[in-house]
Each structure stands twice: as C-alpha cells, then as structure tokens.
Amino acid sequence: MKQSSTMKLWNTLLSHQLVQGAEPPETEDNAPWYVRTMLGIAGWVGAIFLLSALFSGFALVMDSVVAATVMGIAACSLAVVMYRAVKHNDFTEQFAFAVSLAGQSLLIYSAMRGLNLFDSVKDFVYQVRWVALILVALHTVLFLLVPNYLHRVWSAVIGVGSLAFLSNQYGLFPFTLVLLMAGASVVWLKEFHWARFGEQSRALGYALVLVSVAHLLTQNYFWNEGHFWQEVFGIRALGGEWGEWLSGLLLGVVLVVVVIVLLQRERLSLSGRVGIAAIGLAIVFGLIGAQAPGITIGVTLVLLGFAHGNNVITGIGLVTVVAFVSQFYYLLHLTLLYKSILLFFSGLGLLLVRQVLHRLWPRVEQSDA
C-alpha cells in the first residue's frame, strides 16, 4: 500500500518534470510527533535522575565551579560525539539526550555559582542577564552541532526563550511577543524555501511558536500583565501603556502581512473581492486582538498551520485561542462588562461575516452539510 501511494506521488512529480530518476529510499526516521514527545519527556526525567546521581555522588561538583564546568562541558561533548557517531539507535540517542541535559544543567549551575547568584542579590539583574546570555550561546552551539531533531527543538526552545527573556530585560517588554510572532511567521512562511535545512528551520519554527504562546500566557496571568518585570527587575515597559496597546495592534499587522502573503501565493488579487474580504477579516481580528492579543496570535498560528498542511501548528493555534479566552476572564486591565461587550460583539461579527461569505462564495454552503 505504501509502495503504491508513495510511488504514485513520485510518478506524478516525474510526469510534471519536478523530479528525475528512481524514487529514493525512505529515511528510517518515521517517528510521529507523539513518539518524539514521549521520548523527550522520558529523556528529561532520565536526565534529572542522572544529574541527581552526579550531585549526590560527587560532592566536589557541588563545591567547585571549575569541576562542575569541566564535567558539564565533558557531558555535552560526549552527547555530541554520541549523536554524531551512532545514528538511528534509539537507546544511544535517548541516553545522549539525557547526558546532554545533565551537562547543560551542570554548566548553568556552574555559571550561577561563578556569578555568585546564590550568595548575593545585589547584582541579581546583571547576573541573570549573563546566565541568559550563556544559555543563548550554549544552545546555539548545540543546535548547530547536534544532528538530532528532538535535541534541536529543545535547544531552539531554550535559546529562543532566553533571547525573549533578554529582550524583556533590555526594555523591549511589550514588543517581545510581536518579535517572536513575526519570527515564527517568517520561518513558517519560508518553510518550503528553506526546505534544504528543513530539520533546523522546523525546529526553530516550533520553538518560536511555543515560546510565543508561553510568553503570552505567562505575561498575562502569572506575571500580572508585565508588573512582574517592573517589580522584580525594575524594568519599565517601552512606551508605557501605549506600548502595550501598540504591541497588540502590531500583532494584528503581523496577521495582515501573513494573510497578504498567503493571498499572493494563491495568486489572488489583493484588490479583488476575495482579497479585500480576507484582508478586511484579518484587520477585524487584529482590532479584536488589540485588547485580546491571544485571539490574534491563535488565528495567525491556525492560518500558518493550515496553509502548510501542518496540523500540529493548527492545533496549537486553536488551543491558544481557547486557553487565552479562559484566561481573559481573570485579566484586570479591562472590566468584565467591557470584556463581555468586546467578546459578544466580536463573536456576533464573525458569525455575520460567515453569513456574508456564504453569499459571496455560495459553494461554502455545501461544506455545512
């Protein structure tokens, strides 16, 4: 069955002169995303135990910054060698992942000790920035050196997360999310263009999406709309209240740009009926998102995922919308009455737009059956 369907696709491409020669053999890496996730969770737990064993067994590691650094570098290097030397061996890859995680933890621990993070709170902000910078450097190196998709996703998440932290630290706070979403949109829209480096670009794309969603949900809820940054780190949001409002609108701009790119791909005129309707709809979502950014972010991800046939990104987008709306209830920057009016009329507006679309594109009606 596989032979016929894969061969059929290959033959279709052959007949359109997009490929040449015989069908290439399939790669062995056929694990679906949930098997990779399962491996990631288990590797992470294994690393915690491995690290605990190291700390329990070698008191020297706890006491000496140099020893912890040397062991951390050795563990990360060992992991790189294992990944490069043995390919397509699940046990080796899983063990290398745990060794790498333990090595990374040792390096960060030694950096924290070296910067006296545990002893002095005086230069706390300065020291934390250094730790984030070290994480960016370490994970950039690992991202480039380790030829393994799961590890690349992990490195990209930590690297991008640390960059986002630094961006907030250096005063870009309300705009970090815009930068992350703009980055995610560029990487996913360029997925086919950068297909030669598919593993790297997809790992980076997933990291940008995951960090964007994590940033959105934590900044609003756990960190009290940015007051966390002000209270703990003394950071003033760029542009004050206007900055936050502007960043909401800029997320809408990202959505509009994504829609324009997708329309151009479909070779639809921007000034045509469909083009105007699509851009108009994106502007409506953008305006809703000025006060409720999670909706804009979720819709952008849903569009990016659907456009590329990527169900994981589409799913993350839908979950983001639902998670944000349930979180929106508790946000204090607007009264419940204002929020209810915003949501109710936005919802009715979208249902109305749907009816208008039925009139403009009558064939949609068939899908409703």
Place this chain on the structure above:
Amino acid sequence: MRKSNRQLLLEWAEQAQISTADLPRAMRLGDAVPSQMDWRRFLDMLLLGLGGLLTVCGVIFFFAYNWDNLGRFTRFLLVEALIVISMGAVWWLGLEKISGRVALMMASMFVGVLLALIGQTYQTGADTYELFTVWALLILPWTLLGRFDGLWVLWLLLVNLSLVLYFDTFGRWFDWWSGVEQLLWMLFLINTCALVVWEWVIAQGQSRRSLRWMTRLLATVSCGLITSIAILVLVDDGWTRFMVGIIAWLAWMAAAYFWYRRKVLDVYVLAIGVLSVVAVLNVAIGRMLFHGVLDNVAGLLIISLTVIGFSAMGAVWLKRIVNEAQT
C-alpha cells in the same frame, strides 16, 4: 499509517530530490497544501467555531459582571431569550448541519449561565457541584440528540467537574480509601466508560473513524488516571488496594494493546501506554531501590538508566509498528 505527502515531499526536498523552487508546486500536486476550496471550507469552520465561542464567552462574562443597573427579570429574560434564539437556530438550521450543532452547543452553554444566574439571584446556597450536576443532567437529552463530539466533550467535562467539586466539598464517600484515591477511581471509571462507548459507537459505523482526536483525548485522560492510581498504590501501603490498582492498570494496558494494536491501530494510544509503563515500572524499581537495597547514588544512576532504557525500547517497538503499518 504511511507518511503523509507533506512529510515525503519535505524529505525529498531535504535530500535535494526536488528543488526548493519547485517544492510549492509539488506540494499542490500532492494535495499537501490546501486548495482554494479547502480554504473556503476552513474559513467557514473557523468563523463558525470562533464566532460561537466568543459569543458564548461574552454572555458568560456579562452575567459574571453582575450589573446592578439591570433588574433580575431583565437578566432572566435575556438568558432565556438567548436559549430560545439558539434553539430557534437549531430548528431552522437542523442538526445535520454543523452550524445547527454549534447552535445547540451554544444553547447548552446558556443553560449553564441560566443556572448560575438562578444561584446568583436567589442565593440558593447550593454547592457548586450541584450546579454542574444539574447542568449536565439538563443538557443530556440535547447531547444525545445532537450527536456532536464537541457537545459530548462539554457534557463529560461537566460530569468530571461535578465529581471533583463534590470530593472537594465532602472529601470522600467511604472510609476505607482516601478521598483522592476514590476520586481518581471514579474519574477513571467514568472516562474509561466514555472511551469504551465511543469505540463501540465508531465500530458501528466507520464514518466517524477519522475523528481520532476524541479517542485520543479520552484515552489520554483514562490512561493518565489509571497510571496515577497505579503509582499511588505502589508508593502507599495496603495489599488489597495494591492488588486492585495494579490489576486494573494491567487490564487497561492489555485491553489497550489488544484494541489499538490488534483491532484498530492507533500508535498515539500505544505511545501513551508506553509512557505509562515506563512511569509505573520506574516507580516500582525506585521503591525497591530506596528501601535499603542500594544507596542513593547507585539508585539514582540505575533509575536514570532504566528510564532511558525502557523509553528507548518503547520507541523501538513503536517505530517498528509504524514501519509495519507503512508496508
């Protein structure tokens, strides 16, 4: 479960079999990206789903605001009017259309708002679990009639919430088990029954077999609960509870293996089963190791290796199944 055309085309592009300039065209030829008609259907569903969600949330937020300027009768009139309008939409659109089902779901949500409003207005003193229980009971006929997966998820969520809130209020039903364990067992039984019923329903007609998300959601919840129970009885004392918990866990694993490996292949459910086996086995090993058999360092090292080893073995098995399915 062969690789999708999208995966194959990306692989071929990575191997330089297709030029990146030709990849978008290849994706279109392989139906890996949506056509204009797919976009229309998708936008239709997105607008319907999002519109319905935001409208319902707007209504919930409005009544939670408890606006003083609005009299109690006006409030009741508003909610009841919303229920009537939604049911009118169901009647007008029909339950065969997805829009009709979404309208039914909105009506079901408004019933919850009405019950909350009754509690808020008359200060009935009812416990929160009663609200969710009555809500679940009232919308059950609609849920049965609607045959809509989203509505079933809402109904099941309400039943789960009722139970959690009941145990939060009263603590326990019987004295011989802890409240947490009783709650886990109750939730496990309910969600496993839902999974069995769902599998039975889709076994009757293959048309809904493509809705894998429902199976996976229910299997994840059910497996998560029985794994929690198995871990709880492993770390706690009590022979009878231990036996009951472990036998139930083994039975779940055997049933999942039989059904999702032999009857209906679903590697996702097998993967969460593997994760459960890794977790339970390592808790068992950990319990043995940290009861004096080995000292801490050796124990931690062994656990780290067993976690890695079992999960790697599981991955090898799962990949073999994927390979078999592909050939």
